[in-house]
Amino acid sequence: MYAQQVETGTKAIKSLAEMGPEERAFQEKIDAEIKIEAKNWMPDNYRKTLIRQISQHAHSEIVGMLPEGNWVTRAPTLKRKLQLMAKIQDEAGHGLYLYSAMETLGADRDEEIEKLHSGRAKYSSIFNYPTLNWADMGAVGWLVDGAAIVNQVPLQRTSYGPYSRAMIRVCKEESFHQRQGYEILLHMMRHGIQAQKDMVQDAINRLWWPSLMMFGPSDAESPNSAQSMAWKIKRHTNDELRQRFIDQTIPQLELLGCTVPDPDLKWNEERGHYDFGEIQWEEFYEVLKGNGPCNRERLETRRNAIQDGAWVREAAVAHANKKQKQQAAA
Amino acid sequence: MTKYDELTEFLLRLGDSALIQAQRLCEWTGRAPALEEEMGMMNVGLDLVGQARNWYEYAAERINDGTDADTLAFRRDERAFRNLLLVEQPNGDFAVTMTKQFFYDAWQFHLLTMLKGANDERIAAIAAKSLKEVTYHLRRSSQWVERLGDGTEESHQRMEKAVDIVWRFTFELVEKNDAELALSESGHIPALTELPEQWLATVNEVFAKATLTLPDAPNTFYLSARTGMHSEHLGTLLAEMQFLQRAYPDASW
Numbered sequence: 001m002y003a004q005q006v007e008t009g010t011k012a013i014k015s016l017a018e019m020g021p022e023e024r025a026f027q028e029k030i031d032a033e034i035k036i037e038a039k040n041w042m043p044d045n046y047r048k049t050l051i052r053q054i055s056q057h058a059h060s061e062i063v064g065m066l067p068e069g070n071w072v073t074r075a076p077t078l079k080r081k082l083q084l085m086a087k088i089q090d091e092a093g094h095g096l097y098l099y100s101a102m103e104t105l106g107a108d109r110d111e112e113i114e115k116l117h118s119g120r121a122k123y124s125s126i127f128n129y130p131t132l133n134w135a136d137m138g139a140v141g142w143l144v145d146g147a148a149i150v151n152q153v154p155l156q157r158t159s160y161g162p163y164s165r166a167m168i169r170v171c172k173e174e175s176f177h178q179r180q181g182y183e184i185l186l187h188m189m190r191h192g193i194q195a196q197k198d199m200v201q202d203a204i205n206r207l208w209w210p211s212l213m214m215f216g217p218s219d220a221e222s223p224n225s226a227q228s229m230a231w232k233i234k235r236h237t238n239d240e241l242r243q244r245f246i247d248q249t250i251p252q253l254e255l256l257g258c259t260v261p262d263p264d265l266k267w268n269e270e271r272g273h274y275d276f277g278e279i280q281w282e283e284f285y286e287v288l289k290g291n292g293p294c295n296r297e298r299l300e301t302r303r304n305a306i307q308d309g310a311w312v313r314e315a316a317v318a319h320a321n322k323k324q325k326q327q328a329a330a
Numbered sequence: 331m332t333k334y335d336e337l338t339e340f341l342l343r344l345g346d347s348a349l350i351q352a353q354r355l356c357e358w359t360g361r362a363p364a365l366e367e368e369m370g371m372m373n374v375g376l377d378l379v380g381q382a383r384n385w386y387e388y389a390a391e392r393i394n395d396g397t398d399a400d401t402l403a404f405r406r407d408e409r410a411f412r413n414l415l416l417v418e419q420p421n422g423d424f425a426v427t428m429t430k431q432f433f434y435d436a437w438q439f440h441l442l443t444m445l446k447g448a449n450d451e452r453i454a455a456i457a458a459k460s461l462k463e464v465t466y467h468l469r470r471s472s473q474w475v476e477r478l479g480d481g482t483e484e485s486h487q488r489m490e491k492a493v494d495i496v497w498r499f500t501f502e503l504v505e506k507n508d509a510e511l512a513l514s515e516s517g518h519i520p521a522l523t524e525l526p527e528q529w530l531a532t533v534n535e536v537f538a539k540a541t542l543t544l545p546d547a548p549n550t551f552y553l554s555a556r557t558g559m560h561s562e563h564l565g566t567l568l569a570e571m572q573f574l575q576r577a578y579p580d581a582s583w
Binding site: 062063065066068069072073074075076077078080081082085086088089092093095096099134188191192193195196215297301302304305306308309310311312313314315316319320322 | 357364365366367368376382386470475480481484488570573574580
């Protein structure tokens, strides 16, 4: 998932006894692991939370094409070019079916995109970092898609049916991207010259902490998590998922023969997990506020794309209308 | 400057055109007028890089000096590239991009249809596979030319301007050529004599639906992709596309 800090609009979680009959029936369905479908009754805040989360996720897929677009014109071989183009195409596809899932909730794609462009809707903070060498295309696949998968695998069981089904499809493609990304790095480390190995380490150094930030604030700072979990939109806390990601990623890092820029990272036998250093939350909140290294450029590119394409979309509509009239007259 | 035998040059003309067209499509990433078009352009681009690779692999086998598809794509200078002048032109707005795409698709469609029947089995096989893809490309770009030409006042004007910008590079799509005549006489490829008329017929048909006027035959001299006399745009395109292979010649990716 590429959603961070999704507002739920609730202050406290109601008990079943406090709910009206409709809401109680809804919550009982959720508790019994029955999927909520578009036509079912649902609390207003559940609907709004989902719209926020799914749109954030869709926006992230689209904005996430941009750091890759920075290198797709410079991919070093035909094979790598094809792989990256296919990945970008998949992301556009993910964006499309996530927007569709979101529209089942009564939201409008254009309106939600407008919220993104005016800065009222978020997308994952990770895409506000620049891609500065070719190894970033490997590291984005391995770490960023890797972190996304850790988030998305539980979302395949999320309580809202259309979102859950979209996630099942997205997950398959994301894990393919992740393996491909890792293979880019492994090839550079095993068969590359020193300059390439330096690129890999440099990419990991830059992307490691921002990847950990993808899981959102720590549990203590996540006032919305409890409600999202009660609704089973979310299945695990941010910190749980972050730990899971670190635990599964470090052995892969060792296989590469690389390091992460965290002197406090070490295996904790007692916990059965890796310990790790403090995340720079100040940086995270600055990026979320719009002050990251590429926030301006990313949004500007997306705004321009939609503005510059307005005449194309208008022409398509005008032409379709003409055709319809002709057919009606015939 | 290396000049290869006629057949290899012909294969490079096909491969280079596909690759450069795809490279221009890559430049649209994240900038298309709609999400569906992001997918559409990448889809076409993917097909074209695949086609380029197939033509290059065959060319590399013929050159037979350790050259492979990647060397051909990433280690040649602009004077060695044989792509159509049309496809190296900058993207401009969506009208220019789509006009280039349409002219190129129509050319590919008729050329591949002929090459499908080549005696050279390798050419016939690549052509047959590519033709399936290009049939879809042509349908897509024809529809867009029609939509934009016969859409709004603004889109019509933009299309007229786009045609004006790229039309002069289409002379290469309709020129009769001795090298290809020789290739057909030696039995490698079918005669391509009908290609100019067929291309023009497709353009005429789509332009009529699009309410666009066909300009007079272009009068272009000096420039010629066959001899590597390109416009200045190709050099900067290659500088970007070939950067990693040029900067790290000993690297393996």
